[in-house]
Amino acid sequence: MPEGPTVKKWGTMAGQFLGRSVVTTGGNTKKVDLQMLQGLCFTDIQVHGKQMFMKFTTDPSAQTSIQVWLRYHFGMWGTLRVNELKSLSNSALYRARYIQDPKPRVVLYFGDEEFLAFYGCSVQQIEAPLIDEETDVLLDSFNVEKSTSFLRQEKPVCHLLLDQRQFAGVGNIVKNEALYSSRLHPMQLGSTLSSEKALELVEAVGDFAKKWVKDGTPYSPMRDLSIYCKKACPLGHKVVRDMLGHEEFARITYWCAWCQPMQPTAPSTEFAEEVQAETSGEKSSDTLLAEGSPKWPIVMLKETSPGSHLYA
Incomplete structure (x- = not known):
């Protein structure tokens, strides 16, 4: 299971896209309508324990203001990849030769070959992070x-x-x-x-x-x-x-x-x-x-x- 230090590092990795707009999305999650993120700007990221929170908003000049928070929990086997998709390891391929490469839960594209891919996590839309920093x-x-x-x-x-x-x-x-x-x-x-x-x-x-x-x-x-x-x-x-x-x-x-x-x-x-x-x-x-x-x-x-x- 990913622990706090790992998720903290993933938060830093994801932070390189702050200020960038989501061009398109992908992934097999059915919990969140990812299409609503297209065109929104990635404006904030917070990590608390084993959870990651990402904020997306409309451009300040837009007539209608939209704010979306997503919460990710990486569970037992979740992971985050930056600008690469996850593939089965050689040992996993040897044990289960007919298993396909894992499918990402969420993919956020910020440009050509620039994206965040979340695997094995639970994702949900929330009003705002509820964090006890103590x-x-x-x-x-x-x-x-x-x-x-x-x-x-x-x-x-x-x-x-x-x-x-x-x-x-x-x-x-x-x-x-x-x-x-x-x-x-x-x-x-x-x-x-x-x-x-x-x-x-x-x-x-x-x-x-x-x-x-x-x-x-x-x-x-x-x-x-x-x-x-x-x-x-x-x-x-x-x-x-x-x-x-x-x-x-x-x-x-x-x-x-x-x-x-x-x-x-x-x-x-x-x-x-x-x-x-x-x-x-x-x-x-x-x-x-x-x-x-x-x-x-x-x-x-x-x-x-x-x-x-x-x-x-």
């Missing part, structure tokens, strides 16, 4: 104090970090890297964290996300990851890989049983009891490392049904 981890206005308090709930931190209502832009890579940097077990209950430890985790989230924007590419993070998709942590310990999270929001999680041990907690709620039940039979990190194949249980957390874009 929740975007990439902004200077990100409310560290509020986010620190939010983390101290009786839910696992790996679940809390993916809540886009408070940590807009955080996805699986940012989550895993920040937890390792803070030496926290993914299933550690937020309520067991001291205010200092919760603050350390929040700052680790912001630091990594901003470093990704600075050093990563538009389609991948920087190369020097510590834990995500690694077989060993920077200290040489074997990395554990498992699916953690609530049902459809479960994500593959990477952590080091040695560097990120589960701290003792007294169960007082459903979440605490569930975590204790799932981890009570686990072996010590020393035993896990000695055996060479640490395996932690799959944990499916109970939660009321959230909105489709509330979690990463």
Whole structure:
């Protein structure tokens, strides 16, 4: 899933067409009448978390004023291409030889061979962006104090970090890297964290996300990851890989049983009891490392049904 730093870079790429008029449109979306954009000027772009907002208006000299905002959410596999169309990779072609090249959801043409192509995203027309700048981890206005308090709930931190209502832009890579940097077990209950430890985790989230924007590419993070998709942590310990999270929001999680041990907690709620039940039979990190194949249980957390874009 594209994360905040990636969408931020895509916003910068799309911004090169600001002030240009849409010549024609394409794409297979049925949610928006793209023809209404033809002749309108691309006048503003905003990125919040994993969402991109684009504004189109009529020329100031036009007799009738029109303003259109489009909201893009890139989902699990969405992407943006500039002046090029996406094609299947060689590995994908090998696995599925008869699948056609992917079809863009939206294409905005600004001139000959100058266009933006959106793939795999949801798009909708809105009145205007509704943005809480205090929740975007990439902004200077990100409310560290509020986010620190939010983390101290009786839910696992790996679940809390993916809540886009408070940590807009955080996805699986940012989550895993920040937890390792803070030496926290993914299933550690937020309520067991001291205010200092919760603050350390929040700052680790912001630091990594901003470093990704600075050093990563538009389609991948920087190369020097510590834990995500690694077989060993920077200290040489074997990395554990498992699916953690609530049902459809479960994500593959990477952590080091040695560097990120589960701290003792007294169960007082459903979440605490569930975590204790799932981890009570686990072996010590020393035993896990000695055996060479640490395996932690799959944990499916109970939660009321959230909105489709509330979690990463």
